[in-house]
Amino acid sequence: ECRLALAGLRNNVSQAECSFAPAFARQMVRDLNAREEKEDREEELEESDTNEGILFKEELQPQDYEYREGRDYELCDLLKQGSFGEVYSIRDKSSGFVCAAKKVPLERFRSEEVGSWSALQSPHVVELFGFVREGRSVILFMDLKPGTLGQSLAERGRLHEDLSLHYMHQVLGALEHLHKRRILHLDVKADNVLLSEDGKNTFLCDFGESERLDLNGFSPFQALKGTETHMAPEVARGEKRCAKADIWSSCCMLLHMLNGCQPWTRYYSRPLYLKIAEEPPPLREIPPDCSPHTADVIKLGLHGDPSRRASAKDLRVQTAKALKQLGGLQSPARGGAYQEPIRKP
Numbered sequence: 001e002c003r004l005a006l007a008g009l010r011n012n013v014s015q016a017e018c019s020f021a022p023a024f025a026r027q028m029v030r031d032l033n034a035r036e037e038k039e040d041r042e043e044e045l046e047e048s049d050t051n052e053g054i055l056f057k058e059e060l061q062p063q064d065y066e067y068r069e070g071r072d073y074e075l076c077d078l079l080k081q082g083s084f085g086e087v088y089s090i091r092d093k094s095s096g097f098v099c100a101a102k103k104v105p106l107e108r109f110r111s112e113e114v115g116s117w118s119a120l121q122s123p124h125v126v127e128l129f130g131f132v133r134e135g136r137s138v139i140l141f142m143d144l145k146p147g148t149l150g151q152s153l154a155e156r157g158r159l160h161e162d163l164s165l166h167y168m169h170q171v172l173g174a175l176e177h178l179h180k181r182r183i184l185h186l187d188v189k190a191d192n193v194l195l196s197e198d199g200k201n202t203f204l205c206d207f208g209e210s211e212r213l214d215l216n217g218f219s220p221f222q223a224l225k226g227t228e229t230h231m232a233p234e235v236a237r238g239e240k241r242c243a244k245a246d247i248w249s250s251c252c253m254l255l256h257m258l259n260g261c262q263p264w265t266r267y268y269s270r271p272l273y274l275k276i277a278e279e280p281p282p283l284r285e286i287p288p289d290c291s292p293h294t295a296d297v298i299k300l301g302l303h304g305d306p307s308r309r310a311s312a313k314d315l316r317v318q319t320a321k322a323l324k325q326l327g328g329l330q331s332p333a334r335g336g337a338y339q340e341p342i343r344k345p
């Protein structure tokens with residue numbers, strides 16, 4: 001009782017104010033403070049020294065069951081910086097193997113990122129090589145790719161219709177794989193799609209916002225998540241969400257590829273989620289020069305009502321048909337002349 005009383009005393013009054021307490025109580029408060037500070041320091045030391053995780057890739061070679069930055073691998077280039085943390089290319093010092101690594105502050109790390117990702121094995125989902133908690137950070141290792149679809153879009157302005165459909169078809173294949181396993185990505189956008197060297201293949205990455213769906217196909221969460229311009233109306237309204245939220249986002253990404261700019265941004269200023277929650281689907285953003293089948297893909301994927309919105313499987317069939325109608329992929333997947341983004345139509 002004495003410790004609790006003193007703890008309460010310490011919390012409620014400062015040392016000076018407790019002059020009425022006998023001398024031994026003052027000494028006891030001092031001893032308690034000293035002990036707590038010592039425990040905090042030890043905990044800090046223990047935390048900063050922590051190194052634990054799982055590595056699936058044999059080229060990432062731990063020493064004594066630890067994988068430490070600087071000792072076992074070195075950071076090479078900073079590839080991406082965001083609110084989530086940083087993405088680097090790294091090199092294993094024993095094997096020389098190079099891959100990508102995302103460093104996330106411990107307090108921002110969500111176990112779903114690893115939980116969801118490690119359950120996936122798809123040609124269009126980037127491979128997770130493992131993860132390590134080191135001190136106050138979690139480092140996730142994955143296959144290194146030359147860049148993102150977002151970077152390619154920034155360089156090229158906007159993409160040809162056939163290439164846009166080609167990428168959309170692969171991303172829908174990845175989403176079909178995720179949704180079959182009741183995983184919701186919740187941040188589908190060009191910045192989270194990696195490209196192969198020849199630009200012909202895409203790999204969905206960044207499961208930092210992902211959620212598990214319950215047996216009815218719904219997520220238990222309602223907090224606003226993802227990138228505003230690609231947010232489904234039900235998510236913007238904080239309603240229950242299901243796999244169809246990713247379908248809406250994938251069509252926002254298709255509009256981004258076709259127009260060279262993100263939906264809503266040519267018509268509204270931020271914050272956008274209130275507009276997305278109230279306005280009809282942005283079908284007016286379908287570019288006038290795109291084929292009717294491509295327009296159908298967007299209309300099927302941008303239904304305001306998730307239950308009427310197409311599934312990844314169905315939208316993928318429609319996308320394949322639209323691409324076939326165009327004669328398949330003809331445009332160059334790499335390089336290609338810059339195409340001015342479409343201003344407000």
Ligand SMILES: Oc1ccc(F)cc1Nc1nc(-c2ccncc2)cs1
Pocket residue numbers: 079080087088100101102140141142144145146147148191192194205206207208
């Ligand atoms: O979620 C991750 C977990 C581990 C990683 F190493 C990376 C990511 N996420 C992202 N990586 C990139 C990127 C990768 C490689 N080159 C350019 C960009 C863009 S988003």
